[in-house]
Amino acid sequence: GQQVMQIPQYQHVQEGEDFTTYCNSSTTLSNIQWYKQRPGGHPVFLIQLVKSGEVKKQKRLTFQFGEAKKNSSLHITATQTTDVGTYFCAGGTSYGKLTFGQGTILTVHP
Amino acid sequence: NAGVTQTPKFQVLKTGQSMTLQCAQDMNHEYMSWYRQDPGMGLRLIHYSVGAGITDQGEVPNGYNVSRSTTEDFPLRLLSAAPSQTSVYFCASSYSRQGLNSPLHFGNGTRLTVT
Numbered sequence: 001g002q003q004v005m006q007i008p009q010y011q012h013v014q015e016g017e018d019f020t021t022y023c024n025s026s027t028t029l030s031n032i033q034w035y036k037q038r039p040g041g042h043p044v045f046l047i048q049l050v051k052s053g054e055v056k057k058q059k060r061l062t063f064q065f066g067e068a069k070k071n072s073s074l075h076i077t078a079t080q081t082t083d084v085g086t087y088f089c090a091g092g093t094s095y096g097k098l099t100f101g102q103g104t105i106l107t108v109h110p
Numbered sequence: 111n112a113g114v115t116q117t118p119k120f121q122v123l124k125t126g127q128s129m130t131l132q133c134a135q136d137m138n139h140e141y142m143s144w145y146r147q148d149p150g151m152g153l154r155l156i157h158y159s160v161g162a163g164i165t166d167q168g169e170v171p172n173g174y175n176v177s178r179s180t181t182e183d184f185p186l187r188l189l190s191a192a193p194s195q196t197s198v199y200f201c202a203s204s205y206s207r208q209g210l211n212s213p214l215h216f217g218n219g220t221r222l223t224v225t
Contacts, residue, residue: 001169009150033213042200043153045213088152090214097168098214100145100153 002027004091006101014109019076021104023089032065032072033098035088043088046074079108112136116201116217123191123224131186131220133201141204141212142184146170146197147219153200159184191224198222 003026013019023032031050035043047056049065049072056063062075072089086103093099117132135142143158155168159178173195175187184203188195199220206212 004152006152035214042216042218043202043214044216048213090153097155097158099155099169102150102152 002091002093002097002099004089004099004101006089006104008104009102010105010107012107012109013079015081016078019079019083019106021074021087021089021106023072023074023091023101025070025091025099027070027093029069029091029093031092033090033092034063034072034074035090037086037088037103039085041085076106079106081108081110084108114201114203114215114217116199116220118220119218121220121222123188123222125191125193125224127191129188129191131188131199131201131222133184133186133217134182135184135201135203135215136182137203137205137215138181139203139205139215140181141206142178143168143202143214144174144176144184144186145200145202146195147200148197156186156199188222193224196222196224 005024033048034046037043047063053067054065060077064073086105088103089101090098114135140161144156145153147153154170156174157176159165162181165176201217202214204212204214
């Protein structure tokens with residue numbers, strides 16, 4: 001079945017450093033979504049990418065969807081302590097299921 | 111507007127016991143789903159429903175049953191609890207029948223421990 005791999009599993013950064021998490025699918029995706037889960041909380045939707053090569057920005061967050069629609073990345077510029085949490089990608093296919101990656105746990109040291 | 115409401119928040123079961131995790135949404139979403147979250151494994155889909163009366167299996171359906179008699183409610187039943195079902199369970203809904211191009215709205219989760 002479809003697999004979505006996300007790396008790294010953990011990332012520790014100093015406040016102000018950049019952070020990137022990568023997502024790779026075994027199959028071509030119709031769309032990819034990104035979620036953030038704060039410690040002890042539930043996943044919260046951040047963004048959806050649909051088009052090949054698409055790039056979207058939300059303040060310090062930059063999301064990319066690969067040309068082949070099989071990979072994606074989330075980049076955070078100048079991390080802040082409020083960025084801590086687990087970031088998940090979720091790949092959607094034409095038959096309607098979302099498959100989540102394992103998540104990247106981000107720790108930001110002040 | 112409460113969103114997605116899950117009860118209970120915490121539950122401890124003994125092996126072999128049964129229970130139902132409740133999920134209700136007040137957003138008139140057609141698509142509802144159940145995920146379990148385990149360390150290092152992300153969120154894995156258990157069952158989902160694209161509308162009242164329609165359910166289907168996800169990645170890890172064994173040991174769980176669901177039903178969807180109304181648009182609002184999507185309970186998850188554990189038939190005979192096993193320690194392997196110790197996990198955090200999330201219910202999620204979206205406004206699309208496909209659940210594909212729509213953001214998922216998650217409940218606050220149920221932390222289940224099976225001893």
